[in-house]
Amino acid sequence: xxxxxxxxxxxxxxxxxxxxxxxxxxxxxxxxxxxxxxxxxxxxxxxxxxxxxxxxxxxxxxxxxxxxxxxxxxxxxxxxxxxxxxxxxxxxxxxxxxxxxxxxxxxxxxxxxxxxxxxxxxxxxxxxxxxxxxxxxxxxxxxxxxxxxx
Amino acid sequence: xxxxxxxxxxxxxxxxxxxxxxxxxxxxxxxxxxxxxxxxxxxxxxxxxxxxxxxxxxxxxxxxxxxxxxxxxxxxxxxxxxxxxxxxxxxxxxxxxxxxxxxxxxxxxxxxxxxxxxxxxxxxxxxxxxxxxxxxxxxxxxxxxxxxxxxxxxxxxxxxxxxxxxxxxxxxxxxxxxxxxxxxxxxxxxxxxxxxxxxxxxxxxxxxxxxxxxxxxxxxxxxxxxxxxxxxxxxxxxxxxxxxxxxxxxxxxxxxxxxxxxxxxxxxxxxxxxxxxxxxxxxxxxxxxxxxxxxxxxxxxxxxxxxxxxxxxxxxxxxxxxxxxxxxxxxxxxxxxxxxxxxxxxxxxxxxxxxxxxxxxx
Numbered sequence: 001x002x003x004x005x006x007x008x009x010x011x012x013x014x015x016x017x018x019x020x021x022x023x024x025x026x027x028x029x030x031x032x033x034x035x036x037x038x039x040x041x042x043x044x045x046x047x048x049x050x051x052x053x054x055x056x057x058x059x060x061x062x063x064x065x066x067x068x069x070x071x072x073x074x075x076x077x078x079x080x081x082x083x084x085x086x087x088x089x090x091x092x093x094x095x096x097x098x099x100x101x102x103x104x105x106x107x108x109x110x111x112x113x114x115x116x117x118x119x120x121x122x123x124x125x126x127x128x129x130x131x132x133x134x135x136x137x138x139x140x141x142x143x144x145x146x147x148x149x150x
Numbered sequence: 151x152x153x154x155x156x157x158x159x160x161x162x163x164x165x166x167x168x169x170x171x172x173x174x175x176x177x178x179x180x181x182x183x184x185x186x187x188x189x190x191x192x193x194x195x196x197x198x199x200x201x202x203x204x205x206x207x208x209x210x211x212x213x214x215x216x217x218x219x220x221x222x223x224x225x226x227x228x229x230x231x232x233x234x235x236x237x238x239x240x241x242x243x244x245x246x247x248x249x250x251x252x253x254x255x256x257x258x259x260x261x262x263x264x265x266x267x268x269x270x271x272x273x274x275x276x277x278x279x280x281x282x283x284x285x286x287x288x289x290x291x292x293x294x295x296x297x298x299x300x301x302x303x304x305x306x307x308x309x310x311x312x313x314x315x316x317x318x319x320x321x322x323x324x325x326x327x328x329x330x331x332x333x334x335x336x337x338x339x340x341x342x343x344x345x346x347x348x349x350x351x352x353x354x355x356x357x358x359x360x361x362x363x364x365x366x367x368x369x370x371x372x373x374x375x376x377x378x379x380x381x382x383x384x385x386x387x388x389x390x391x392x393x394x395x396x397x398x399x400x401x402x403x404x405x406x407x408x409x410x411x412x413x414x415x416x417x418x419x420x421x422x423x424x425x426x427x428x429x430x431x432x433x434x435x436x437x438x439x440x441x442x443x444x445x446x447x448x449x450x451x452x453x454x455x456x457x458x459x460x461x462x463x464x465x466x467x468x469x470x471x472x473x474x475x476x477x478x479x480x481x482x483x484x485x486x487x488x489x490x491x492x493x494x495x496x497x498x499x500x501x502x503x504x505x506x507x508x509x510x511x512x
Contacts, residue, residue, distance in 0.1 A: 022170050024193050027508035028218025028299040030169045031262060035288075038281035052166040069171075069192040077164065099200075099212060106196040125218065125299050 005145065012143035014047040018135065019057035019081070020090075023074055024100075024107055025064030028125040029091040033061060035128045048135055054081050058142045059135055065093040065100050065107035066114060078115045084146050086118040086138050087111075090131055095120050156180060159493060163192055167270040167497045170507035176487065176496055183496060186487035188479055193511040198469055206232060206306075206438050206464045213456075214300050216471060217509035219262060221300045222255035223449040224509075229304045231445035231456050236306075238436030244308035245386045246423045247432065250321075251294060251303050253416040253423075257328075258287045259450035260368075260409040260416075263504040264339075267406050270498045271348040276338055283331050290324050293317055308433030318424055325417050332417075336410040349403035353486040353499035356400055363481035366474045367452025369503050372408040373400035380448035390422050402502040409504075438464045449474050451504055473509040 020033050036043040037050060054060065054077050066074070078087070089111055092098035097109030111117060118141070121134045156179050163171035171192040177184045197216055201209045213228040214221045226248060233240065240248075261284040268277035288298045294313060295301035303309055313321075339345055355365065360373035370378040376396035381387040395411050397404040440462040446455040452474030459468040482503040490499055 021164055024195050026215040026218040027170060027506065031219055031299065034169065038285050039278055040282065040285045052164065054164060067192065067194055069194060099215065100195050102200045104196065104199040106194055
């Protein structure tokens with residue numbers, strides 16, 4: 001790897017844009033993602049900017065257990081995110097459906113059936129610190145050697 | 151009647167200002183909003199269908215996950231409905247502890263709603279101050295119940311954990327600190343000239359319109375309907391001498407100020423509870439049996455009703471939940487948003503009514 005490439009990798013891993021999308025959860029994980037913005041956890045000190053615009057995002061946080069209302073739309077949203085990109089599943093819902101995955105339910109988990117998921121943060125809901133460390137652990141992978149891989 | 155509509159602008163479902171997906175379609179002429187329509191259906195999970203035929207011990211946790219922001223009140227209304235149905239007595243200490251936890255939950259929900267509004271009108275400083283205070287409230291909630299969001303603190307006949315004396319001291323100290331902070335932020339919001347430009351006189355919901363649209367909660371109370379508060383009918387709140395607050399303006403500013411005032415009211419309610427908290431048991435006996443009941447409580451967003459029918463083994467045969475947000479979303483789309491002068495005010499007006507899509511669609 002050239003020096004220029006490693007410099008690029010380092011610099012780019014320090015500027016990550018995050019979008020989150022709720023595909024049918026109880027809202028608990030949404031508020032924990034919002035709590036990451038609080039001065040106590042301060043997600044922006046790590047160079048992560050949450051602004052919820054899929055067209056500029058690098059990391060997509062997927063929350064919830066894939067309801068029928070998102071049929072085809074989540075895939076469309078995933079298409080709109082420019083490469084390179086990763087998706088992180090927040091909470092039990094996108095992983096297993098948690099306690100919504102019972103007889104007579106309308107949800108269709110896991111979300112990994114519909115879009116590729118790079119990391120999973122289990123918990124109902126996970127703590128903000130866990131969400132933060134998950135984003136930080138995938139952040140260097142998003143851009144690493146992107147030109148080479150392409 | 152034929153109308154001249156320039157363009158129909160959709161806002162959402164994924165929008166920078168919104169926590170949850172929903173779509174508002176605005177018919178506009180220039181910047182002026184002629185009418186608005188909400189499109190729901192992104193979060194329908196069918197919780198009521200899952201609940202049917204399950205024992206109450208399971209439905210209790212499902213009820214809590216109808217809404218993650220106001221999970222405590224869903225737990226409380228469900229459990230109190232079961233208690234009333236099967237005439238289970240609650241010890242006084244447990245009843246007061248329930249009020250403490252419920253008011254803490256109301257505070258964190260109101261702070262989050264006000265944060266969303268400040269974030270939407272791009273007053274990020276105040277928003278971050280508020281989020282910092284919210285963490286302090288969540289700390290207290292975690293210290294008492296053991297969890298930040300979904301606590302499952304209440305069980306039929308009482309509560310799970312007792313409040314230790316050192317925790318009570320800590321809670322009092324936190325309340326003093328929070329009172330100071332929230333009074334300061336209320337002053338910042340009240341006297342901010344730029345905030346007033348974005349909030350005063352925008353999205354007006356008059357008293358008659360609020361009554362017509364069946365608005366509930368802080369949205370209704372900001373339009374001068376204090377009697378909409380269900381806490382007036384709750385025995386423990388009555389004993390505490392609870393009187394609801396109301397404002398007359400009915401605009402975005404009034405709705406946010408209403409929540410600030412209710413936070414201060416919650417602090418004084420918690421203090422009152424701590425003052426009269428007796429020593430005693432926190433759990434009585436009793437198991438829910440067969441019966442049928444409709445029961446309501448006051449969620450942070452307004453009146454929350456449960457209709458439950460159970461069989462002799464305590465299984466839920468039939469359940470219907472009515473959540474407050476749907477009424478406020480109706481009021482918002484049909485009354486507040488029509489006549490909003492600028493598209494930029496549409497997200498802030500929608501957020502000011504504090505819509506919770508997860509519990510609206512369930």
